[in-house]
Amino acid sequence: MAVVSSRSFVCCLLFLFIVVSQASAQYNYVYCDNNEGNYTAGSTYQTNLNTLLSNLTSNTQIDYGFYNFSYGQNSDTVNAIGLCRGDVEPDECRSCLSDARDNLTQLCPNQKEAILYHDRCMLRYSNRSIFGLMETQPSYYMWNANNATEVYQFNQVLNNLLRILTGIAASGDSRRKYAAAKADASNYQTIYGVVQCTPDLPQQECYRCLVGAIAEISACCSSRIGARVGRPSCNIRYENYSFYEPTAYAPAPAPLM
Structure with missing residues (x-):
């Protein structure tokens, strides 16, 4: 990356x-x-x-x-x-x-x-x-050198996955604001995603931090099969392979409509 x-x-x-x-x-x-x-x-x-x-x-x-x-x-x-x-x-x-x-x-x-x-x-x-402060700097981003196939559908599934995970993570408690799940895209591509905030953030601030991080993904790494953004208050990552352990805090997202 x-x-x-x-x-x-x-x-x-x-x-x-x-x-x-x-x-x-x-x-x-x-x-x-x-x-x-x-x-x-x-x-x-x-x-x-x-x-x-x-x-x-x-x-x-x-x-x-x-x-x-x-x-x-x-x-x-x-x-x-x-x-x-x-x-x-x-x-x-x-x-x-x-x-x-x-x-x-x-x-x-x-x-x-x-x-x-x-x-x-x-x-x-x-x-x-x-x-308890929502801070976005200093941040970094990384991406996989490879591009996804059928980029439009891949990005549609990815954005839906990250949107659902953002809502789950932001509604977490003062101990954990974390969500992870996978979603199937085209051509047998599976996207694994994780989003997380520091749990001292209020729900709305966590949501706002994650939405901004997702926007950075769209700007820097659109069509890549893997990328991540790290901020002091939140982070997101997705890959075309599993990189996290399934836990009780990783509910599956709703299917793409």
């Missing part, structure tokens, strides 16, 4: 290089934000950041894949969100977030705000409040 950030072209090239040259790190996109300021090695902020991320990734009380915690006081407060894909088991989720923590603090060694997207999880932290 190709990967492109919706930030500047220079930023795109930088992180395209990171993703391609460090495939062993197994993340899709990293963004180190200098706009919120930097911290110095050994500072109180760094100590709070390390403590928060360590507590987050070792927390065994949460079994639904969403972590949102703060640590510290005043200007040294750190806020973090960890989100795992809805089908990921708790142990695998914590392992993914632990790897994300290690990669993120190495690649962004002094930025107070940073985010990392992985296939199975997303981790972000900041010195500002990030809870």
